[in-house]
Amino acid sequence: MAESYTGSTGTVYTVETVLQDKGPPHGRVFLARDGRRPVVLKEIAQVWDLRRDMYARTIDSPHVRKLLDTVPAHKIFVFEYLNEDLLKLTWKKLPSPILRSILKTGLRGLASLHEKDIVHTDVKADNFLVQIALDDDPSKIRLEKVELGDLEDSAPIPNGQSLVGAQLGNDMWRSPEAHAMGPIKTPSDMFSFGIVCLFAMTQVLPFEVDVDKLEPGIEKPVVIMERQLSYFADEDTLEGLLEYLGESNQFVQLFRVLKSGFGDHQPRRPFALWQGLDVENEDAFRDLVVKLTNFDPTKRLTASQALQHEWFRDVRDISST
Template structure:
């Protein structure tokens, strides 16, 4: 296992990355997935109702969008104090909206991303309006997200429908050479209703494009550790090269969470020996669950002259008869079609992962 010292020179964790540090599920200790349960990460989210008013004062009773629409601020949903950024719940003409501050540096980039998708995206939440003087975007309000809704023990058919629609959103992005870079369950937005017959899904869209990037063919994103550390691809941990396959790897982890209620790369403090980084455990698990010899070799070639290569090599060489790999393909209690889909999306060699469109055509999604 890599030590804290081994990883510190790579500056592996940003401030944002540590938000889930204490919200982990127990480490997998054998090939059997644990019986479904509510992970601590979800329990914490459930207790933190996003519709509850923040203690922060609202700095305005309303804003006027570029469209001329008047948005009445009802409450503060989220707040970051440094730098000061707020997310508001607002209403206009009896409709619900989210007003979200985006850093001025990213304002035009996000506008460009939305313009590229305009008219051709049905499964991606796009900007409804803008408030340029406040560097705010206006989005349609969704009542829930997958991170929380999964805890209702959804029928498999409903879960498949949600995942397939989210995957359609990824495909719409990738068709325009846009990479989301932050695929995770709470970015899968859902409107649903409960009927006598059960939960009915009304709409699913992929949200939170603030970190999305247009990456032209033949190019890659390098130098940024994109996304949340529990849902990142191996190459995203290594700061690139990142492209569409990175979204696919992350989406596979979302699928595992949705179907088996397992946040498989969450790491609890009780699991760490002194001086060991959580990210070292994550990388070990990624190799253990998803890397074979060919995939890992292709991955290291993909990284090229990258300072993270020795980290993955040392971790690879740490497996032995006392610390064997535990491939996902051998996990018990997992549907074989689902295994096949996940393994195709998590091939350690990014160049060999299936695409979003190929995943949509997979047998596991046939009845969704």
């Protein structure tokens, strides 16, 4: 007999399959049905009340995942099921206009969070949730909905406050200051969004590391931080980051050591000089990513500024649907 749960609204959700099970302390994620449509059930193993309250804060935010129902006795959140995410869609090499629309619409969701002084902390391609009607004919692909999901680790930071003391977010999308355990504010989300844009349009994951090929004693986060310096830092923006972190931050010295490793034998590879990106309006795209990934968090584009950038001009989003 299929497992089922009854939500606070009285709706019965019948489980069809397990979508994700990472084991404790992480909860499971199920695909279920409410009698009419597919839904997602997500077990919230920790700080359930705080995470529920975060969804209540964002209920009127456009293009942010909405909480449909809860199952308090089992600490479960219920969400609408969307059939794709940007990570999977990128590998399918969809037409550029579709990918750009997903990015712009998801950016509107991020902007709506930042307007409420909420930091997402885990911006990555698979958290851009998409409902899309696929077709063998690319011209018939229809984009129906885009939502920024996985708000469970989001945090309000009012009055110029910041998050410190933890390496928040996935390491492949994490900002330099998040690797350094803070201060983390809305610019950290923007760096991650820049990496999402780079990946979505080029299929390049700049911070993907094969840990099996690392030499003994070399740690994955250090390799990622070195690449961040190589691709996105210069003298001025690195100093801006270090000033932002403060001399008491234990990672300041590590950044300086990594910087000293570059030279003729190991030149930097600034993204601003990458050629052959094969992206529509390549110069504007490069400019957008450079400004989103500025190593100095105080100099990065905000979400509202990014929406006005030339590369997003005339790009269709689905804000009105």
